[in-house]
Amino acid sequence: MDVDFVITEFEVGGAERTLARLAIGLQQKGNSVRVYSIGRLPTAEDGDGRDQLVRALRDNDVMLESADATSVREFPMAAWRLRRWIQQRPAAVCQTFLFHANTLTNVFAKPLQASGPRVAGIRVADPSRWRCAMERRALRQVDHVICVSNAVERFTHQHLGLSADQTSVIGNSVDVDHFATAPPMDWRTFGWDADADVVLFVGRLHPQKNLGLLQSTLDQFAPLGSNRKLVMVGMGPLRAELASWSEAVSGDRVRVLPWRADVASLLAGCRVLVLPSHYEGMPNVVLEAMAAGKPVVCSLVEGSEELIGNDPHQGFAAGDSAVMTAKLNQFLDDRSLSDRVGRSNQLRMREEFSVQGMVDQYRELYAKLGGE
Missing domain, CATH: 3.40.50.2000 (Glycogen Phosphorylase B;)
Known part of the structure; x- marks a missing residue:
């Protein structure tokens, strides 16, 4: 199964660590995984080991690219680069992580359709009105939404207009x-x-x-x-x-x-x-x-x-x-x-909350949605 992930940035945050564990776990199970960061990738020159997730992905043969965007003003450029990246290899599943990735991929890059299902991830229950409005627009373009907790799933039903059959819950994991x-x-x-x-x-x-x-x-x-x-x-x-x-x-x-x-x-x-x-x-x-x-x-x-x-x-x-x-x-x-x-x-x-358990849950859901 070919799996693409799109994420807002790849600093060493909670969502980024989860994505790195998931991508590496899927790659080790024989899937072909690519990751695309909208924001600039941290490098060794940044110091403090902030490139540790970048190194981990590359050490495990996960393909990683970036739009090198540094602000929302660069969204049009990032969307164009994302289009080119997706066109290189339409994936069985395309999963987005975080608000800006959900929005860019499913609104600004809307003409690009993966050969398989599109999946979005909701990882925080941010109640701000403008954000909910943009998220609702983006999520209308996806086939399924994965929530990081039961409470976040309830939030998507109440504030983002999703129904129970459109969402699933897969929690984070920890080594x-x-x-x-x-x-x-x-x-x-x-x-x-x-x-x-x-x-x-x-x-x-x-x-x-x-x-x-x-x-x-x-x-x-x-x-x-x-x-x-x-x-x-x-x-x-x-x-x-x-x-x-x-x-x-x-x-x-x-x-x-x-x-x-x-x-x-x-x-x-x-x-x-x-x-x-x-x-x-x-x-x-x-x-x-x-x-x-x-x-x-x-x-x-x-x-x-x-x-x-x-x-x-x-x-x-x-x-x-x-x-x-x-x-x-x-x-x-x-x-x-x-x-x-x-x-x-x-x-x-x-x-x-094992890493292996989380990877298996994602893989089973992707297969259920038609990813393989």
Whole structure:
């Protein structure tokens, strides 16, 4: 089966990691897989290992090309290049990932029809009106939509006008061994004690993540004079603002770091991961923290709630700073609870979120849709 994937960009984000695992898994099963990035591909010259997914695909003989677009203004050029790429080899299945890829492929490149079904992926429940309007237009051109969680599927029915027979749910996956065996970060490299109790956030520094909740409650979970710290890792529009805030915080309690290749070690060294988002899809960083054997404290929004299940220790209503702080403190105060919940999380990842299981689900759905 020939499979084409189109994605908005190929930075090291959650959707990109999922696509890389899927593409490599399908290629290893004997499929012929190509990946097309609308945005410029990261290179080794960018530093920090941001080209790791590019290297992984090429090392596994997955064909990878890019439109080299750097802004929405370059959409017409990107659509023209995408047309030429698809014409080289009409695929049995063409799957798009993320909003801009869904839109470009199924609206701006609409005249191009793959020989087999077109499939779109919805990975976040973004309620903004303009985005929903564009997504509805794009999804009218596809044969099926894969949602990353049950909550996102409900969102597509309610906000994007899709019916139940037009959608399926296939969750993300995680390489448990990679995170379970990572060496823990030595916090002394930050100038802190080796046994610092670190609350870790990893993700896009964007209003979606509701990071103001961490800023406003810092003194409650990492008070001045304690051995507790907050580390925030990521890129995004709030980076400069958060960096200025962290420098003004007394007591050397906060670090705001750019994207790093050693996220697995940061997770291994932290006490708890926090994710206070307003909305999500199925956040990969929660899967990765659970795979690392760590507890998480996350808002009960799309995908996150499905990952932590019925555990009473790990979830809080979005925006509820008091409950978030209480749940962070329970793990910071009680190492035995932290370890017990972490072990349970890791077992859940092994049993229910394996990479092989995800690949098999996609392959079976493609075959059902007529891909082979």
